[in-house]
Amino acid sequence: MLRLLPALIAVVAVASPARGGEVGRAARGETLFHIGGCTNCHTAEGGPALAGGDPIRTPFGVFHPPNITPDAETGIGGWDAQDFIRAMRDGRSPDGAPYYPAFPYTSYHRMSDADLRALWAHLRTFPPVRRATPPHELRFPWNIRSGLLLWQWLFHAPRPFVPDPSRDPLWNRGAYLVLGPGHCAECHTPRNWFGVPDRDRAFAGNPDGPGGEEVPNITSDRERGIGAWSLEQLVFYLRIGMRPDGDFAGGEMAEVIENGTSRISEEDRRAIATYLLSLPPRR
Ligand code: HEC
Ligand code: HEC
Missing domain, CATH: 1.10.760 (Cytochrome Bc1 Complex; Chain D, domain 2)
Known part of the structure; x- marks a missing residue:
């Protein structure tokens, strides 16, 4: 039955052109969510979806992937699509702080605006979960977030994919x-x-x-x-x-x-x- 779902969605999209765009966009957002592997990092083993992932251990220290559910206080419920596009493309938070490349915006920046919007719409369908993310535990000098500004300036040139x-x-x-x-x-x-x-x-x-x-x-x-x-x-x-x-x-x-x-x-x-x-x- 599950295997038939995409086919069914395709049929619905063809049968009702007025809603076709919306259905198509929802399916597209879901595909991007899967291939993007968001769950792998942002959902803890056995934990609620996207409410924060298991610690990622690296030579620089430990990262705690944040809660990205629509919860207003502990997740990203207060964001709009533009905040999301900026995070995924520029690697910057809504207040302009640079993200660590442990968050692979270093690849995601190639996604198109339309795809980022579809993915954003899909993320908004998850239930909000109230769960605070612990701060990263990084060694000096990696714990100084502003140091990433130089790193981004040198190595991050956001540019959507050109066929x-x-x-x-x-x-x-x-x-x-x-x-x-x-x-x-x-x-x-x-x-x-x-x-x-x-x-x-x-x-x-x-x-x-x-x-x-x-x-x-x-x-x-x-x-x-x-x-x-x-x-x-x-x-x-x-x-x-x-x-x-x-x-x-x-x-x-x-x-x-x-x-x-x-x-x-x-x-x-x-x-x-x-x-x-x-x-x-x-x-
Ligand atoms: C989080 C790290 C990670 C990501 C992201 C990742 N891979 Fe892999 N990949 C691995 C590892 C580790 C293996 C070895 C798996 C094993 O030991 O069986 C592997 C194995 C493979 C293999 C089999 C190679 C072989 O010789 O057995 C293919 C093909 C492959 N990956 C394709 C992809 C593609 C396509 C993507 C992107 C959609 C991808 N990988 C993303 C870590 C990753
Ligand atoms: C390899 C692990 C990994 C994957 C895969 C990943 N993320 Fe993340 N993500 C992180 C880490 C780690 C951070 C924290 C970065 C920081 O604090 O600088 C983060 C941060 C974020 C943020 C910023 C949240 C905030 O509160 O500021 C958003 C939004 C986000 N990720 C969305 C996504 C989406 C959407 C996907 C799937 C397309 C995804 N991530 C896949 C590891 C990952």
Whole structure:
């Protein structure tokens, strides 16, 4: 039944053009929410949805992902769409304070205005939960938030995704999902000393991923990457989590699949796979 839902929504959207835009937007916001992995960080294990996540341990200290439910006092109930777009794109709070890149606005900034608005509308459908977020526990000098102003000035140039006209729409959709909401590079690309992903080695794997976990190479390199996988095998992995050799995805990727790529449309999985397999082999 659940699998039929997107089809039903599509039928409703076609049958009633007047409401079609609204239904389409709700479905789009939900897809972006899933592929964006918001739950993975902002919902604690066994806790209420989006009311604050489990601590993220990093070499800089511990981050506590905040409550992003519509609660006015402890969540973001007092925000409007413009505040949300600014947070996701500029990495700035409504009062202008810079966010730590542990919040992957470093990828989300590529999302379009229309998509950010659809995602915002979806977030507003969650029940408000009153639950205060503890402050981060970061070591000096990382605990000085204003230091991020320099970091952002040097390394963060927000810019919505621009499609490549020489590629077809499926490839461009895949590039958008991977580089923007999917934030796949945040884990799969190694970082330099400033914590900035090394573009020359995009998707070449990260020996020191989140939680110290090793993240594999997903370029088309045939030995170290996934160049030997067929498009169908990759689509299947993103849907079910099973690799061509029969192993199941573990670690952080299990969550990315369970809460993310398994919940989007087959067409979107195909788009992601098409883009990934087009990446040049890198090591
Ligand atoms: C990898 C973990 C991670 C993911 C995934 C993530 N966030 Fe966050 N988010 C954080 C952290 C950590 C902060 C706190 C940043 C800070 O304090 O500077 C944050 C902060 C925020 C804030 C600012 C809240 C406030 O009170 O100022 C918003 C809004 C937000 N995230 C929305 C989202 C949405 C929407 C998604 C999914 C598209 C998402 N986040 C996915 C980790 C994450
Ligand atoms: C939070 C970190 C994280 C994010 C975000 C992430 N991945 Fe992964 N990914 C991993 C880890 C860790 C593994 C290894 C899983 C395992 O050990 O089974 C992995 C494995 C994979 C593999 C299988 C590679 C292999 O050789 O087995 C593919 C394909 C993949 N990821 C694609 C993606 C795509 C596409 C996205 C974005 C939609 C993404 N990943 C986002 C951490 C991440």
